[in-house]
Amino acid sequence: MIEDLSKVRAVVTGAGQGIGAAIARGLAEAGARVVVADLNEDNARDVAAAIGERARYAKVDVRNRESVKAAIGVAVHAFGGLDAMFNNAGIAQVRPFLSITEDDFHTVIDVNAMGVMIGMQEAIKQMLAQGTGGSIVNTASIAGKQGYEPLGHYCASKFAVVALTQTAARAFGKDKIRVNAICPGVVDTNMWKTIDQGFRDNKLSTGVDEAFERFAAGAVLGRASRPDDMVGVACFLASSGSAFMTGQSLMTDGGMVFV
Ligand SMILES: NC(=O)c1ccc[n+]([C@@H]2O[C@H](COP(=O)([O-])OP(=O)(O)OC[C@H]3O[C@@H](n4cnc5c(N)ncnc54)[C@H](O)[C@@H]3O)[C@@H](O)[C@H]2O)c1
Secondary structure, three states: OOOOOOOOEEEEEEEOOEEEHHHHHHHHHOOOOEEEEEOHHHHHHHHHHHOOOOOEEEEOOOOOHHHHHOOOOOOOOHOOOOOEEOOOOOOOOOOOOOHHOOHHHHHHHHHHHHHHHHHHHHHHHHHHHOOEEEEEEEEEEHHOOOOOOHHHHHHHHHHHHHHHHHHHHHHHHHHHEEEEEEEEEEEEHHHHHHHHHHHOOOOOOOOHHHHHHHHHHHOOOOEEEHHHHHHHHHHHOOOHOOOOOOEEEEEOOOOOOOO
């Protein structure tokens, strides 16, 4: 059973589709009020509209501090504050190791690592100003625990998310701000469509979904993940049930990586 989250005011980035949309819907179903934030404003608006009165939406580019501040401002204005920040937005690129360019590296790191850092900083500032504590949940990955070819710079960005999670947890525990991460494995979203296409473009697979299925076969629970598989743990990390947990990166991968 998921705890009642009606006291929780949340922002979820990358919530226009995929894992973020599922987390936003799940939080709202548990009673939370949620800002659906995404670079794709139309998608954010649609997800928020489908949730209904507990949701607002914001166009956000997680690389841009002012835009992140504005998304948090929507929660403060509409709901009176911020209790949970889900830094979930991310992108992936498939590049065989020797072909990762400096531009590729910056592109992925800027969204996945710098964007998470900015989201954490702005959420922490808001929570410190409120004096209420709070919960920050970053979306890392199995790629934050293991290196996978041909995803070297993506993996680097996700290791960075784990590092930022641990660092902020140590820094702000005294302020009752908890910082944790989730580590999905192979989730059936548009991101994996991009990755699967990238494998084919680089002649690392031939059939549609071949790479997806090959990776998903590594889950001992015997299937690929769906976005809804992330909802229970996301709600748990926003709830008082996880009140004595911080600095953790929880494997939510169906048993792909054991740490
Ligand atoms: N799909 C997987 O198998 C998988 C596995 C592990 C981790 N993850 C991580 O989960 C998170 C969500 O992935 P997903 O599979 O739902 O992907 P997705 O591509 O379906 O959704 C990502 C969302 O992030 C948004 N976004 C991209 N750049 C942004 C930016 N600069 N600012 C704001 N929003 C931006 C996109 O518009 C999109 O709505 C990502 O951090 C991803 O790295 C995914």
